[in-house]
Amino acid sequence: MDIVSLIVPLIEITAAGAIINASVHFVPVGGAPAAMATSTGVGTGTTQLAAGAGFTGLMGAAAMAASVGLSPTGIALILLSGAVSSMIMLGVTMLIGQLIYVFGIGVVPAADKCEIDPITKDPQKPYVTPGTTGHGVPTVCFVSGLIGAALGGLGGALAYIALRKLGLDAGIAGMLAVGFFFINAVLASYNIGGTIEGFHDPKFKKMPNGVIASTVASLVFGIISILMVLSV
Amino acid sequence: MDTTLIALGALALSGALATVAGCAEDLESDVGSQSNPNSQVQLAPQMGNIHRYFNKAISGEPVSYGLYVAVAGAVAYAIMQMGLNPILALILGAGVAALVHGAYAISAYLGRIVGQSKNFGQPVYWDIVMSHIGPIVGHGFIAVFCMVLMAYLANTILGNPFPLPLIALIFGITVGAIGSSTGDVHYGAEREYQKYPFGGGVPVANHGDIDIKAEYGLRNGMDSSYFCARLGGVLTGICFGLIVFLDGWRGILGNILGGSNEGSIITASIISIVIGLIIVAVLTIANRKVEVFARNKFGPYTK
Amino acid sequence: MSHGGGGHAAELYPEEQIFAAGIGLSLVGCYLAAILAPYGLGMLIGGLLASAACVAGANTVRKVAAYGLGTGVPSIGMVSLGMGTLSAVAGVLISGCFNLPYWVAPILTLIISAVIGYIVGRLTVNPVGMKIPIMVRSMTFLSIAGAMALLGFTVAYVGSLEPSAYIDGALNNGIMALAFIAAGMAILHPFNACLGPNESHKRTLTLAVACGLLTWFVFSVVKLDVVSIVVSIILWAIVYVKFVKMSLNDACAVLHVPEIPKKEE
Numbered sequence: 001m002d003i004v005s006l007i008v009p010l011i012e013i014t015a016a017g018a019i020i021n022a023s024v025h026f027v028p029v030g031g032a033p034a035a036m037a038t039s040t041g042v043g044t045g046t047t048q049l050a051a052g053a054g055f056t057g058l059m060g061a062a063a064m065a066a067s068v069g070l071s072p073t074g075i076a077l078i079l080l081s082g083a084v085s086s087m088i089m090l091g092v093t094m095l096i097g098q099l100i101y102v103f104g105i106g107v108v109p110a111a112d113k114c115e116i117d118p119i120t121k122d123p124q125k126p127y128v129t130p131g132t133t134g135h136g137v138p139t140v141c142f143v144s145g146l147i148g149a150a151l152g153g154l155g156g157a158l159a160y161i162a163l164r165k166l167g168l169d170a171g172i173a174g175m176l177a178v179g180f181f182f183i184n185a186v187l188a189s190y191n192i193g194g195t196i197e198g199f200h201d202p203k204f205k206k207m208p209n210g211v212i213a214s215t216v217a218s219l220v221f222g223i224i225s226i227l228m229v230l231s232v
Numbered sequence: 233m234d235t236t237l238i239a240l241g242a243l244a245l246s247g248a249l250a251t252v253a254g255c256a257e258d259l260e261s262d263v264g265s266q267s268n269p270n271s272q273v274q275l276a277p278q279m280g281n282i283h284r285y286f287n288k289a290i291s292g293e294p295v296s297y298g299l300y301v302a303v304a305g306a307v308a309y310a311i312m313q314m315g316l317n318p319i320l321a322l323i324l325g326a327g328v329a330a331l332v333h334g335a336y337a338i339s340a341y342l343g344r345i346v347g348q349s350k351n352f353g354q355p356v357y358w359d360i361v362m363s364h365i366g367p368i369v370g371h372g373f374i375a376v377f378c379m380v381l382m383a384y385l386a387n388t389i390l391g392n393p394f395p396l397p398l399i400a401l402i403f404g405i406t407v408g409a410i411g412s413s414t415g416d417v418h419y420g421a422e423r424e425y426q427k428y429p430f431g432g433g434v435p436v437a438n439h440g441d442i443d444i445k446a447e448y449g450l451r452n453g454m455d456s457s458y459f460c461a462r463l464g465g466v467l468t469g470i471c472f473g474l475i476v477f478l479d480g481w482r483g484i485l486g487n488i489l490g491g492s493n494e495g496s497i498i499t500a501s502i503i504s505i506v507i508g509l510i511i512v513a514v515l516t517i518a519n520r521k522v523e524v525f526a527r528n529k530f531g532p533y534t535k
Numbered sequence: 536m537s538h539g540g541g542g543h544a545a546e547l548y549p550e551e552q553i554f555a556a557g558i559g560l561s562l563v564g565c566y567l568a569a570i571l572a573p574y575g576l577g578m579l580i581g582g583l584l585a586s587a588a589c590v591a592g593a594n595t596v597r598k599v600a601a602y603g604l605g606t607g608v609p610s611i612g613m614v615s616l617g618m619g620t621l622s623a624v625a626g627v628l629i630s631g632c633f634n635l636p637y638w639v640a641p642i643l644t645l646i647i648s649a650v651i652g653y654i655v656g657r658l659t660v661n662p663v664g665m666k667i668p669i670m671v672r673s674m675t676f677l678s679i680a681g682a683m684a685l686l687g688f689t690v691a692y693v694g695s696l697e698p699s700a701y702i703d704g705a706l707n708n709g710i711m712a713l714a715f716i717a718a719g720m721a722i723l724h725p726f727n728a729c730l731g732p733n734e735s736h737k738r739t740l741t742l743a744v745a746c747g748l749l750t751w752f753v754f755s756v757v758k759l760d761v762v763s764i765v766v767s768i769i770l771w772a773i774v775y776v777k778f779v780k781m782s783l784n785d786a787c788a789v790l791h792v793p794e795i796p797k798k799e800e
Contacts, residue, residue: 035416056479067391092471
């Protein structure tokens with residue numbers, strides 16, 4: 001394999017890692033407190049939800065790659081397909097979660113980290129249960145989650161494409177993409193430190209730290225992947 | 233038979249299996265209290281509330297369900313290599329996964345309860361272990377069997393290039409992530425705190441003050457699961473079924489609308505992506521409608 | 536999900552000893568599995584020794600999670616297995632790449648996993664900013680343990696260290712996915728299950744051994760190796776019953792009726 005066909009996948013893997021790390025910061029995750037309607041967002045862990053969304057994107061990308069191939073148009077379609085699959089997954093999850101919050105628990109979706117919702121301009125404070133830090137999935141969190149899901153699906157698909165371009169088979173590329181996704185998602189999760197409401201959350205400003213860490217880790221991952229295929 | 237028809241049939245079956253799997257997964261995580269709401273069960277003895285819940289702390293649901301479904305998938309793959317009937321292989325695979333599930337569940341209960349037993353006076357209820365392990369493993373078996381059958385369909389009919397154990401792992405992680413985000417909220421915020429009035433989040437000050445008494449006698453995991461089957465379990469099932477169906481349906485619709493001759497794979501893919509974006513827009517609007525409904529009907533907190 | 540913080544209970548054996556023993560045993564297991572595979576003993580010996588790496592990993596998780604990881608124990612299990620997957624695959628493939636003798640693969644995996652673990656560990660301290668004192672060392676240990684567990688179980692399944700056989704036998708049919716999650720759970724479950732103020736190293740280690748043996752059992756079933764299935768399930772049952780008996784002994788009370796104990800006023 002010549003140098004160009006090795007450098008391009010390396011850049012793609014590094015970019016994919018950075019994108020995955022960034023995507024985790026957009027997804028509104030309330031962690032354990034959200035499961036008790038004590039904080040805004042979806043009631044699960046950052047890594048877990050990002051992994052769920054990213055892997056759905058990975059599956060969509062793999063199915064699409066098997067039918068369109070790795071031409072430039074093909075790659076664009078694979079990336080978009082991964083992003084859309086991931087957005088559908090997170091969108092439906094957040095909507096059903098919202099239904100349970102509103103009809104099963106009887107709370108109004110309200111965010112705690114902003115006075116008014118940046119997108120709908122609705123005041124949030126009067127609807128937050130006293131003693132909690134918000135609950136449910138207000139519109140800003142929903143939109144932020146969709147952006148995060150799109151990026152996550154895109155990142156997972158990009159990593160898969162890069163590994164395929166290096167000449168690895170679908171099964172190997174898929175397995176390495178799963179491990180790769182987990183490494184970057186956990187780095188982002190450590191950066192967030194528990195819960196985040198979306199791009200309006202002050203914790204969102206910490207995102208560059210995570211992205212830098214993931215870029216370095218993904219670069220190392222990419223270099224080792226290249227070493228793996230050198231004689232192929 | 234027309235390949236599109238077969239694919240559509242497999243997709244519809246996958247959607248139905250996903251619905252059952254999602255519901256069973258959520259109910260299983262209610263019988264054996266798992267994941268985020270379990271933090272309250274863990275906290276309760278510290279707050280002086282000796283309880284009879286099944287404190288099943290097996291990491292998060294995505295990871296644990298990833299394990300069970302991957303075990304089922306790998307065992308099914310091995311048995312299918314022997315030449316046996318695929319359905320039998322899937323059942324045997326789910327059976328081995330059930331054994332692993334049971335082993336982890338009992339060890340989690342014993343580990344966590346004994347880990348706080350002497351300090352807070354929480355006893356080990358052996359009758360809870362014996363009576364709950366059946367429903368836990370049973371619900372788990374239903375969920376795992378449905379997921380591994382879905383993985384098998386995806387591998388053979390729906391054209392996914394990944395090998396069966398890897399698809400099984402990914403589906404397991406996905407069902408765990410979905411069950412953990414949707415149904416668990418009904419258990420954690422409503423059923424665990426039923427004695428507090430309906431219609432509010434649980435303030436941090438009340439954390440750990442979970443229900444000890446049931447409608448009659450003492451509360452345990454099975455009471456939680458029968459309650460959550462009314463709303464949380466069903467919605468989790470619908471959530472997962474919708475995801476699986478919508479994602480596959482847009483692809484098939486793209487194939488039908490874009491024509492099925494050579495060179496129009498690109499058109500078909502573009503159409504499927506556009507349909508996906510339309511679905512996402514509809515979801516956003518629906519979310520907004522629900523939010524506005526809640527704001528208007530429930531109203532703000534007044535002093 | 537749990538949030539670490541079980542307190543630093545007294546250690547039965549120092550972490551370095553358990554780690555060295557676990558990694559050493561699993562390294563030997565990789566070679567024995569490849570050597571003994573033609574005699575049908577690959578899964579029997581290889582699987583047993585690979586579970587030692589799971590115990591080593593579980594012990595390290597116990598040490599680092601006690602500092603309070605903030606996002607729960609499952610994440611650290613998954614990241615160590617993610618690094619382990621790359622190292623295991625890289626170790627086998629690279630040895631084929633540069634025409635090195637294929638028995639060098641486990642050593643390569645060991646080195647690569649140590650390097651990746653160290654780099655990711657440094658990244659979590661700076662720029663990500665985790666404040667745990669032993670983070671870099673723990674990440675390195677966990678990466679090595681995860682990689683050795685993965686390599687050990689997959690080599691025991693495939694029966695050979697040769698790259699082409701390994702790719703067909705473990706990667707293209709997805710068995711690596713099973714190894715990923717099974718080893719990951721075996722590493723993160725023991726401490727996650729046993730944490731609390733009354734956590735004891737003895738119980739946690741016993742559960743770690745049981746989880747490793749259960750993983751060996753799963754792989755034996757997948758390999759359809761009857762002798763291995765029988766031996767692993769018997770050994771697992773012995774260790775598991777021991778864990779249950781220890782737990783019942785250590786509890787403040789074991790009740791069989793629906794009765795909340797009366798508190799003394």
